[in-house]
């Protein structure tokens with residue numbers, strides 16, 4: 001069992017938790033993820049590691065699916081059944097100077113350790129962060145601690161520019177240039193960011209979060225088409241060059257069990 | 270006198286089978302077991318023993334059954350095979366002991382597997398365990414993977430007095446016995462009970478630890494002070510067909526499909542929240558045990574039509590005979606000499622499979638007649654497709670361990686069971702490529718002996 005050491009409600013949909021997991025913390029690097037099961041019957045769900053300190057691993061999750069909602073019901077002192085990692089390949093940190101990070105919704109969580117790493121290496125780091133509304137923008141204060149520039153977009157205009165992150169980017173690109181981008185968020189958001197960046201000659205790393213089971217390259221559930229070839233996101237990713245990702249295929253794979261998810265969620269009402 | 274016909278094992282009614290995951294082959298009772306045991310000729314030069322990968326003294330344990338000495342029969346098997354209840358169920362006996370049985374020349378072979386299973390079950394039901402005195406060596410060794418190779422290595426090492434820790438990547442122990450083989454062939458409680466027996470013996474089990482990630486081999490040796498390590502990480506990486514449409518939704522690798530059901534228990538969805546769906550028409554590609562397991566599982570999940578697509582003919586199917594029989598009884602439709610060349614989808618969801626019709630040519634290296642394309646095609650409507658054409662060794666260890674030599678297929682290279690890293694041994698599917706439970710167990714047992722030699726030689 002893995003104990004919940006602290007919990008912070010970031011907004012009504014998103015929580016942060018610190019879990020005691022020494023063997024996950026031991027070798028974890030930015031970009032790695034974990035797989036957890038809330039209880040004995042639980043699904044195995046992947047989540048990116050946001051931060052590690054000593055024995056504690058920080059995760060941030062959106063209470064959207066059945067299992068993340070179940071997780072959200074737990075409190076400090078409770079334990080979860082299984083917590084395994086670090087999984088995946090650590091982020092590929094490129095040797096470029098002007099870095100732009102693009103976060104959509106809860107994607108701000110997995111982006112965090114990567115951007116922080118770039119800053120640690122002395123790069124110039126810009127963040128474009130977007131969400132539905134002001135309440136849904138997470139980790140802003142933490143980002144403010146190290147980012148050189150921050151731009152915000154919300155769908156309803158309650159904070160920053162009204163619109164999508166791509167609207168902000170479009171404006172930015174008229175006056176600014178960047179060497180490299182990282183985009184993490186919903187698939188559609190990553191897809192449109194990559195398309196826009198392509199036009200401006202900026203390479204974009206994306207972090208993919210397909211449905212997974214084992215997370216060790218055993219089942220193939222997590223496969224994604226990258227440049228026409230099949231990769232297993234759990235062992236070959238989760239980061240991939242955005243230009244080569246077949247987003248449409250992934251969007252379809254991601255929603256294959258939508259109806260079943262709904263049935264499970266009903267059980268929670 | 271030779272009794273030509275074997276005593277048939279009772280099986281679950283066909284109709285009932287399609288609605289549940291209960292074990293199909295019900296096993297002998299003592300009367301049936303003795304009747305069958307009588308058929309053994311107790312040969313002077315028993316061919317069956319030589320054909321057993323771990324050389325179980327078969328005629329001896331069969332004789333003990335006839336003498337009503339069931340405890341002793343169990344201990345006799347246990348010396349060479351710690352998991353008789355499992356091997357009795359999953360070994361390809363017709364290719365091993367039973368294939369070599371002299372009685373089999375003129376009639377049915379003695380049902381050695383069924384008798385082994387009978388004894389294994391008897392031991393489980395009566396909680397038999399051999400009272401062994403273990404003389405502690407107080408030397409730490411690690412076993413990576415809790416599948417057949419790892420379990421067998423850990424039992425042997427423990428009996429030699431080592432302090433054994435087994436590391437498992439998943440949340441449950443047993444490896445392929447848990448995630449791969451379905452309940453209707455190997456009920457999971459048998460695996461759990463056998464693992465608990467090893468715990469009682471003093472073997473330690475750690476779940477959720479991915480060696481190579483959570484702890485590296487280097488760290489195990491240098492920080493954790495394991496004097497030797499056994500790698501039994503198996504062959505879990507699914508082979509792909511490399512055809513168009515393979516990444517459509519509704520296309521599963523057998524590993525995913527079986528893991529969803531066996532490990533995550535999706536057949537009880539939504540009680541267990543991991544879903545699985547097959548639809549009405551399911552194509553299973555491949556002809557091995559895993560393909561049979563997938564096909565029969567799909568049927569139990571409610572599929573109306575399940576097709577096995579296999580590029581050779583019935584005689585060449587690599588699956589255990591018993592599984593093929595059960596699959597036929599359960600209405601699995603064998604579409605032979607069909608080779609899938611494309612999966613056709615709509616909005617990224619699979620709808621059809623296009624197969625080339627094959628014919629058989631000259632025998633190839635495997636001795637089986639080589640399938641040759643005819644340039645004629647057939648399209649079959651499907652709702653899902655399960656690809657089951659083999660597995661390669663799991664990739665994580667080799668990717669995270671610099672000095673670990675592997676061959677072109679990713680199989681770990683060994684020399685008398687030792688890998689290219691001093692003190693690190695390996696065995697089972699990760700060395701041989703996907704093979705059988707018993708071969709993996711045999712390798713685990715042999716590697717344990719070599720590990721002991723290695724550690725003893727270092728002490729001098």
Ligand code: FES
Pocket residue numbers: 211212213214215216217218219220221222223232233234235
């Ligand atoms: S999650 Fe199973 S192979 Fe990636």
